[in-house]
Amino acid sequence: MELDFSRQLHFFWALVPEMILCAWGMVVLLAGVSRSQKEQDDTAPRDPSFGGGADMGWLALVGVLVAAVANGWMYGLEEIGRDGMIAVDGFRLFANWIFLLAAALTILVSFAYVYRQRLQAGEFYGLILFSTAGMMFMAGARDLIVVFLGLEVMSIAVYALTAFNRRDRRSAEAGLKYFLLGAFATGFFLYGITLLYGATGSTNIAEIARSVSSGQAPPTLLTLGIAFLTIGFGFKVSAVPFHMWTPDVYEGAPAPVTAFMSAAVKAAAFVAFLRVFMVGLDAAYDTWYPLMWWLAAITMVAANMIALVQSNVKRMLAYSSIAHAGYLLVAVTAANETAAAGMLFYLLVYTVMNIGAFAIVIGVAHQAEERLQVEDYAGFGWAQPTIGVLLTIFLLSLAGFPGTGGFMGKIYLLQGAADAQLWFLSVILVLTTIASYWYYLRVAWFMWMKRQMTEDQHDSVIVPLPMRVALVTAVVIVIYTGFFPSAALDFARASVEGFGAMSGSMLGLGQ
Numbered sequence: 207m208e209l210d211f212s213r214q215l216h217f218f219w220a221l222v223p224e225m226i227l228c229a230w231g232m233v234v235l236l237a238g239v240s241r242s243q244k245e246q247d248d249t250a251p252r253d254p255s256f257g258g259g260a261d262m263g264w265l266a267l268v269g270v271l272v273a274a275v276a277n278g279w280m281y282g283l284e285e286i287g288r289d290g291m292i293a294v295d296g297f298r299l300f301a302n303w304i305f306l307l308a309a310a311l312t313i314l315v316s317f318a319y320v321y322r323q324r325l326q327a328g329e330f331y332g333l334i335l336f337s338t339a340g341m342m343f344m345a346g347a348r349d350l351i352v353v354f355l356g357l358e359v360m361s362i363a364v365y366a367l368t369a370f371n372r373r374d375r376r377s378a379e380a381g382l383k384y385f386l387l388g389a390f391a392t393g394f395f396l397y398g399i400t401l402l403y404g405a406t407g408s409t410n411i412a413e414i415a416r417s418v419s420s421g422q423a424p425p426t427l428l429t430l431g432i433a434f435l436t437i438g439f440g441f442k443v444s445a446v447p448f449h450m451w452t453p454d455v456y457e458g459a460p461a462p463v464t465a466f467m468s469a470a471v472k473a474a475a476f477v478a479f480l481r482v483f484m485v486g487l488d489a490a491y492d493t494w495y496p497l498m499w500w501l502a503a504i505t506m507v508a509a510n511m512i513a514l515v516q517s518n519v520k521r522m523l524a525y526s527s528i529a530h531a532g533y534l535l536v537a538v539t540a541a542n543e544t545a546a547a548g549m550l551f552y553l554l555v556y557t558v559m560n561i562g563a564f565a566i567v568i569g570v571a572h573q574a575e576e577r578l579q580v581e582d583y584a585g586f587g588w589a590q591p592t593i594g595v596l597l598t599i600f601l602l603s604l605a606g607f608p609g610t611g612g613f614m615g616k617i618y619l620l621q622g623a624a625d626a627q628l629w630f631l632s633v634i635l636v637l638t639t640i641a642s643y644w645y646y647l648r649v650a651w652f653m654w655m656k657r658q659m660t661e662d663q664h665d666s667v668i669v670p671l672p673m674r675v676a677l678v679t680a681v682v683i684v685i686y687t688g689f690f691p692s693a694a695l696d697f698a699r700a701s702v703e704g705f706g707a708m709s710g711s712m713l714g715l716g717q
Contacts, residue, residue: 219283220292220346223276223302224339230269231335238262238328260317263672266331270310270338277302291349291410293481296701300550301345301477308470308557309338314676315565316462318668322573323371323460330370334466337363341474345481350399350409353478357395357442361388364471368459374575380458387441387451395438401431411486419489432487432494436501439482442475443531446505456524461571464520465564468527469557476534480549484541491541498539502631505532506638513645519567519578522645523560526604529642530556533616536623536631543702545622550698552619555603555611555687562680563600566593569667580652587653590667596681598650603684605646606639611687618695 283294313331320327336359343356365388369381403409405427406417417423440448456464487494509532513525537549570586571577587594603612616639623632669677687694 220280220290220294222280223273224342224346226273226276227269227335227339227342230266230272231332231339234262234266234269234335235328235332237265238326238332260321260327260672262327262331263313263317263320266313266335267310269335270306270313273338274303274306277306291352292346293348294346296703297477297481297546297550298342298346300698300701301473301553302342304473304550304553304557305338305341305345305470307554308466308473308561309334311558311561311565311676311680312462312466312470314672315465315561315568317672318573318670319460319462319568323373325370325460330367333363333367333370337367337466338470341470344474344478347478347481348411350402350411350414350482353482354392354396354399356474356478358392360471360474361392361442364463364467367463367466368455370463371460374458374460376458376575377460380455383451383458384455391438391441391448394434394441398431398434398436398438401427401434405431411482414486415488418487423490425493428490429493432490433497435482436494436497439475439479440501443472443479443534444528445501445531445535446508446528449505449509449528449531452528453521453524456527457518457520461520461564461568461575464524465561465568468523468564469560472527472531472534473553473557476531476538476549476553480538480546483538484546488541495539495541498535499628499631502532502535502539503634505529505535506634507532510638510641513642516645517580519580519583519649522580522649523563523567526642526645527560529638530560530604532638533619533635536628536635537619539631540622540626540628542622542625543699544625545619546702547695547698548615548618548622550701551687551691551695552615554694554698555615555684558680558683559600559603559610559612562677562684563597563604565673565676565680566597566600569593569669569673573668580649583649583652584656585653587650593667593669593677594653596677597653599681599684601646601650603688605643607643609685609688611684611691614688614691614695618691 277299280294280299312334316330319325320330340356340358340360340363343359344353345356347353347356365381365385368384369378371377399409402414405423406414408414408417414423418428437448439445441451444452456468459467483494483498506529509525509528513522513529516522516525534549534552537545537552567578570583587598599610603610606613606616616635620632620635623629623635
């Protein structure tokens with residue numbers, strides 16, 4: 207009885223960051239409703255950094271900070287057993303830092319956008335907190351049902367965020383597409399859980415690992431379950447051929463939401479993806495290895511080839527996001543601790559450099575959905591040299607240029623692939639990375655080598671104080687991890703130490 211009570215108490219403390227975010231999200235929602243009622247007749251102009259809904263943004267940031275403190279406190283929490291529904295391990299806590307950082311940066315870059323587009327600030331920032339809580343549920347889940355619950359909490363909030371700008375038909379269309387295709391993919395995911403339950407008799411990842419390792423799971427049911435789970439995860443990470451929704455949704459969604467989706471949603475899906483396959487299905491590696499290999503190869507090649515011909519910057523970054531999903535799938539295919547640590551490092555760097563790039567896109571677009579063509583960046587570097595340099599750094603990091611965090615991230619992914627002897631897949635990663643230089647540097651070329659069409663073309667670019675804070679934070683992380691990556695990588699390695707062994711010796715199978 208005492209042990210059961212200890213487990214229940216442990217389960218409660220294990221969810222403290224998520225509960226804080228959910229509670230704080232409700233506070234922001236209620237505060238937003240109250241504030242909207244008071245300001246219905248107030249049309250006076252406000253500073254987007256400190257008025258016009260910005261107080262809801264600052265309130266949401268406080269919630270993110272409190273959740274971050276709780277996440278740090280959890281490093282001192284001792285885990286009871288290794289087969290509970292919620293993990294309290296370094297892998298989950300490192301992933302939580304990524305989600306919280308993504309949420310904070312997204313809130314900071316969206317102040318002026320929310321103000322100019324006259325969006326409901328309380329609902330907007332509340333949904334970001336709820337979706338972040340869903341991501342953290344996914345990262346800590348050791349049961350497929352909890353993964354599904356986290357996936358739905360995250361997805362429903364992001365569906366609403368995608369269609370949030372009701373005055374924009376493209377936003378409504380993007381939200382509808384994302385919702386319909388997301389519901390369709392969720393069906394595959396649930397069916398995969400059902401088949402795995404039929405094959406192993408459990409939805410607990412540790413129990414699934416035991417059943418698969420002992421050979422008790424029927425091969426046909428197990429293979430079908432793996433295939434359906436792959437489809438569900440493939441949709442969320444935008445892997446080819448499950449990527450068809452991504453360009454339209456990314457282009458139509460409000461720009462801050464696109465930044466959040468392309469970084470945080472993808473990170474959450476990959477973290478859950480790796481835990482389910484590397485821990486629960488590690489003994490079935492020979493079954494899912496060919497599937498992952500081809501998924502990674504096709505995603506890297508197709509996404510980069512299509513991105514080469516894009517003229518819309520948001521659409522180009524959407525295909526760029528798909529290409530990065532291919533790079534990260536190499537880590538899933540390798541399925542070793544080196545690849546897992548490299549994936550965490552890469553997700554951290556990718557989150558900041560992608561949101562940083564989108565922040566400048568938002569500024570160039572006048573905090574709206576205009577001036578999104580590559581030609582609109584002509585002369586931008588000379589008109590706004592500081593912001594131009596920052597965007598160039600983010601583009602170089604996305605391309606994997608030496609001296610940036612993106613380059614080191616790819617190096618660590620390649621090390622994981624080398625440990626798994628995935629030589630051909632490594633060659634594809636290198637060649638597609640070289641190909642990506644064209645569409646990233648094309649934007650930089652327009653910024654620095656082309657003349658602006660009119661003298662005042664870039665004079666009205668708005669970069670308020672919160673966005674500047676986000677840009678400085680992002681560029682510092684990108685440059686620091688490029689020149690001094692050891693601290694972040696050591697942290698990632700410590701976070702995944704023993705991670706892959708959980709399906710073996712840590713569960714008592716290797717004894």
